[in-house]
Amino acid sequence: MDKDFYNKFKGVDMNVLLSFIAEGLVVFDDEGRIVILNPHASLLLDYTAGELTGKRVDDMIPSYLGKKMIEADKRIAATVKRGETFSVPIDQTLYFENQNGIRFPVFASAKPISLHSEGGDVSGGVLVFRDITVEKELEKAKEHTAETLSHLTPILQKTATGDFTHYPELPKEEDEFTELLVGLRLMLDDLRELDLARERNEQEKIFAVEEKRALTEKYSKELELEVERKTRELSAAKRHIETIIESLTDALIEYDNDFRVVRLNDSAEKMLGVKKGEIIGKRVSREDIFERSLSALVQITFPELSEKSKHVSPDVSGIEADICELPVTYPIERDVQIITVPVSMEDGTARAGILKMVRDVTREKLVSRSKSEFIAIAAHQLRTPLSAIKWALNLLQKGDFGKLNEEQVGVITDAFDTNEKMINLVNDLLNVARIEDGRFGYEFTKNDFHNLVAKTTSLSVSRANQKGVELIFTDKLQSPKEFVFDYNKISMAIQNLVDNAIKYTNSGGKVEVILDMSGDYVRVEVLDTGVGVPQHQIDRLFTKFFRAENVTTLPFSGSGLGLFITRNIIVRHGGEIAVESKEGKGTKFSFIIPTDESLIPAKDDIAASLYV
């Protein structure tokens, strides 16, 4: 600072200088009376300079530490007078009260001073103070913030862990945090809402899972019960089947594909003379045939090993099976019939094994042999005397032993006719026996069918005339029809039908034989105006020994075998026979036979099915 400026400055009014200070400045004398104050001080204290000058500092500026007024000896001037500095104790706030009684926080300091002036040395003090309202408020705000934050901290910490249940409390009075806290609360609300939603969701998920689990459990329980039930049913069915299998009189043996015995029933044990325990699981081999105790088992397993084994025609049952018959000698001599059927896998694709049913047919064979013997005996022993009677009566009838009177001829003729019926019955019986034996002796040759029907029909003309029945042959074919058939048998069939028709038609009635084609078949119809067949008996018409109830009382005899034989003949030709009838009105028999030789069944296909 240069000397010049200093000199200039000396000339400046101190008051003017002091007025520039932004703090209150009060100078007081050693009595504590205010000497000078700057405008800022009067502004803060709300007095005019004049009102304060000369007044005592300690009176004019009431001072408080906190809310407590400072005691007299510790006030500003009193302190300074003792030569001490007045200052604000740390951690306390000093308040001044202005003229209007308003207190405001201040930073103040007062020091003793001694001034040299022209008027002599003066001692006193100077008070400098500053309104710290703003600072205090700032501090308060800082504290408030800290406090608010200190409250918020645990809440926020909890929030961070997902706990949204703690709200920051709102201050009673609105402050700068209110908005923030309200926002926070709203956010927490949202978060809690979200959390609840999530929880609900989770709960729902859990419920869903629970429900699913319960449902699954229920289903599996039901399934378990169902399985249990089915198992019971199955095992019952199995027991049922087992019982049936075990109580079969036929022997039953099941093999796998290697001829290992899988099953053997009681009858099989008895019939083959083996023990289940020793046989089940055993592989039957051809070499075992030399082992006597196994011979029957081996023979039925491999029928081709037996010289006497013979195949028989399939059963009527329609089961596709291989059937053969052979005699066994172990454990006793018997004839057996073996039905062999493949056992299919469940899906039917492959063979799972073989099943054999063995039936003891010893008795049947015996019966069959007896039947063959009967045929021979009946043929010879029965027909021989019948022939003798026939021949003798015929000689008498024809007058070979002298002419008879009319009455005598009548009696002889009746006797002859009765004998003829006997012969016919024996012939029918023999035919049936042969049919059942498969030895009816069919002979298929190429012949004219048209000629056959015309000739056969004509054979019955005289019989029809005798009875007063009109016999008509309606020939729709009008020309020869040559194909392969058994002439004698078809003739017999037609004769049976025509004779029946005449027999059961009363005098004045009509019998018509119609010959026609039906595609590749010839059709023969025999219609009559006779007694007819009761509707409920019509199905039994072609069975052996059947005679309708409405003819058994009539004076006509019949063996009940003719239609059985006729049907056999037609079926053997690959044809069909049918009947329509109205009791009291008449009957229509019609049959067709194929003109194509290839449609005639091979004997094997048919023999068994004719055992009706």
Added chain:
Amino acid sequence: MEVENQTETKKKVVVVEDDTLLRDLLVKKLLRENFDAVGCVDAKAAFRQFDQEKPDVILLDLILPETDGFEILTQIKASQDLSHIPVLILTNHGQKEDVDRALKLGAQDFLVKANFTLSEIIERVQMVFEDQSIV
């Protein structure tokens, strides 16, 4: 002359039949129908007759004691002297096997006794000669 002529044209028939009544009736009928008929009961008698009588036709039963009709037929057909003689089988065994067998062995015809009256049998016998005359 007439008688002589008759004897010349009379055909000799040997009937081989073990049943007495049937044999008698048949022989009687044949004689009445102007045949020279002889009956025999078995194979032994039959062959004696065949040799003596040189029959024109043989009526042969199938069921006979000891040697049956099939055997007799076989022997007839095997014999140089007899094989040309027509043989009619007259039996009550009408099974196809029997018929086939007899025809195969050389029988001319096969008749089931019960199904023919004597008049019809005579017709069949006459048919044999008619066939021969045609040949």
